[in-house]
Amino acid sequence: MKKTVSYLLVILLAVTLAVSMGGAAFAATGADSISTSVKISPASLTGAGTVNVTVTVTNTGPPISNVVLKYPSPTDTEVPLDAMATGETKERVDANWAISEDMLGRELKFMVYWTSQDGTQKSGSTQGFTIARQQSNLNVTGSASASAQQIKKGDKVKFNFSIKNAGNVRVDTGYLNAPPIEGGAQIGETFSLDPGSEKKMEYTVTVNESMNVQPVVTYTAAGQQYTLPLDTLGITVDASSQQGSFTVKASVNKSQVTQGGTVQFNLRVDNTGPSQLTGLAVKDFAGNTVPVSPTSLAPGEYATGLTELPVTASGSYSFRVTASDAAGNNLSATSNAVDITVDGDPAASPSGQPTSDTSKMLKLNMSLPTENIPVPTDITARIEVTNQSEQDISNIVVSAVDGDTAKTLSTLASLAAGQSNQMQGTIHLTEDVNYVFTVTGQLPDGTLVESSTASVPITTVPAEPEGISSALLGVIIILIAIAAVAVFLGIYLARQRKKNRERAAERTKNAQSGQQVSPSGRVRPPSMSAARRPAPDDEEGRP
Structure with a gap:
């Protein structure tokens, strides 16, 4: 049992x-x-x-x-x-x-x-x-943040993006766009997310002007494509640190006059940049000052001017405008060229009619700082190209030419007849330079067209030192460290000498009193043989 x-x-x-x-x-x-x-x-x-x-x-x-x-x-x-x-x-x-x-x-x-x-x-x-x-639960969440939202021109901003698969459906072929970063192209790598997993991305950008970053995540789940907009990130560049820009337009009351007749020129200057403009001044084609009002423009404002001038020869007439922005940059720009024909002088086409002269088919208007620029640095050139012909022009290239050296500033695939396009380019400066800006293009029949500005002198000044260099700072740190070690050793050696003197004095004192002193300064007890040695009475015996 x-x-x-x-x-x-x-x-x-x-x-x-x-x-x-x-x-x-x-x-x-x-x-x-x-x-x-x-x-x-x-x-x-x-x-x-x-x-x-x-x-x-x-x-x-x-x-x-x-x-x-x-x-x-x-x-x-x-x-x-x-x-x-x-x-x-x-x-x-x-x-x-x-x-x-x-x-x-x-x-x-x-x-x-x-x-x-x-x-x-x-x-x-x-x-x-x-x-x-399990019932499908597609739930993709995301967030976006920036290291700073108020910056100075040229500061670096680090953007952080996080995408999490909070559902139970796998996410594939995920990617991120954050226009205007990289022109709206994909940033970072393509990724996949299992349920519960998360993708984090960082992207650092040098920001020169205010912008609104609009990140969007695109992904595929269960064979379908989805998009997830993230928070819009506004980055504001301090207006005082931004380079200003403006455009100048000229028009006339008539394009054909008799010999010595007068033409009324109307001017308009628009502040197209983010910075306040001051000291606005206009010169005509003879170098005379043209009155404009106002002479100070906030972003988006404009000034107008009116002048009546005698015209003695057919030709193209333009005006030059200068101003300063809030950052102290000296800016200049040239107006569009206005064609005026004098009776009996057929050299120029009437104003307001499309031109057949290939040198005038593309009009180039440049705006950039030109005086006392700290170097080395990069400056931004604002560019406006206008197609003044009756045909579309393709393969447009804007360049800055200095002697035999040409630097491409911007390109444009095509520009329709009568249309304008605004662009910008970056110029690296290390010293004074004289640039001639050119624009080239191609007509439908293959004919090349080209137009150039007058020489634009740019003056520079050495940049102010930004403080102690890293190499000098390293040397200073090493010298401080050596001095600290020397002080410590000095204190330590002084204390050792003091202890040695005290021990020597103690040994001398004890030697005089019959006591033995070790080298370390300790008093030795009497030896055992001496302690046990019998007294004289004991050797002779007691009665």
């Missing part, structure tokens, strides 16, 4: 251990010769996908051989586990077990086959388990 109870307790304990194993753990069949457990992660999918599976097989009986683990149908993959000694455990880990649509929601089992010691073929299986079909 006691043996029967013992057997029942052992069987009950074995079943309890098998059922209580973590994850998806089940007892296998086959006379309890083996036990198995299965762990699945995740336990549910929204559709076909992959899971991480770990199957554990433990031999709880005598040694067995030819052990094989077989995956559920339709996978049916067989994995050999070879021989297993008594008590031995083996694991099969598959981080990417492919689950098809028809496997979701139905019972699955792993099978185990082995050969017992007597040669009998046996098999068992894990308890059935199910990978549930």
Whole structure:
């Protein structure tokens, strides 16, 4: 009776251990010769996908051989586990077990086959388990931030973007655009996000003018493409640090006059930049001052001028305007050229009519700082190109020419007849220079057209030192460190000399009193032989 109870307790304990194993753990069949457990992660999918599976097989009986683990149908993959000694455990880990649509929601089992010691073929299986079909939840969130929103021209701004897959559907082919950064092109790498994962990106940009950055995340999920706009980031450049710009337009009351007749010229100067303009001054083609009002313009404001001048020869007439911006940059620009014909002198085309002269088909208007610029530095040239012909002009290139050296400032694929386009380019300055700005293009029949400005002198001044150089600062730090070490050593040596003098004095004092002093300054006790030496009375004996 006691043996029967013992057997029942052992069987009950074995079943309890098998059922209580973590994850998806089940007892296998086959006379309890083996036990198995299965762990699945995740336990549910929204559709076909992959899971991480770990199957554990433990031999709880005598040694067995030819052990094989077989995956559920339709996978049916067989994995050999070879021989297993008594008590031995083996694991099969598959981080990417492919689950098809028809496997979701139905019972699955792993099978185990082995050969017992007597040669009998046996098999068992894990308890059935199910990978549930989960309802799709597409939830992608994102955020955007900037290291600064109020800056000076030329400051660097670091943008941080975060995209998180808060749903249960995998996200693929994700990418980020943040116009006007990189002209609106993709920034950073293409990415994928598993459910619960997050992608963080950083991008640093040198900002020269105020802008609104509008980041947008594009991604694909379940075969469809989606977009996620993030927060718009406004970056404001201090107006006092921005380079100003303006345009000048001239018009006339008539384009044809008699010899010596007068023409009324109307001028308009528009502040097209972000900076306040002051000291506005206009010179006509003869170098005379033309009155304009007002002479100070806030961004977006304009000034007008009117003058009546005698014209004695046919030609193109333009005006030159100068001003200063809030940063102290001296700016200059030339107006459009106005064609005027004098009776009996057919040299110029009438104003207001398209010109057939290829040198006048493209009009170039430049605005840039020109005086006392600290170097080395980069300056921005504001460019306006106008097509004054009756034909479209393509392959337009604006260049800055200094002697035999030409630097391309900007390009334009095409410009329709009568249309204008505003661009900008960057010029690196290290010294005084005289630039002639040119614009070239091509007519539909292949004819090349070109126009140039007069020479524009640019004067520079050395930049003020920005403080102690890093090399000099390094030398100063080293000298301070050496001085600190010298002071410390001096204090230490002084203390040592003082201790040595005190020890020497102590030894002298003790020597005079008959005491022994060690080199360290400690007083030695009398030796044992001296302490035990008998007194003279003891040597002679007591009565």
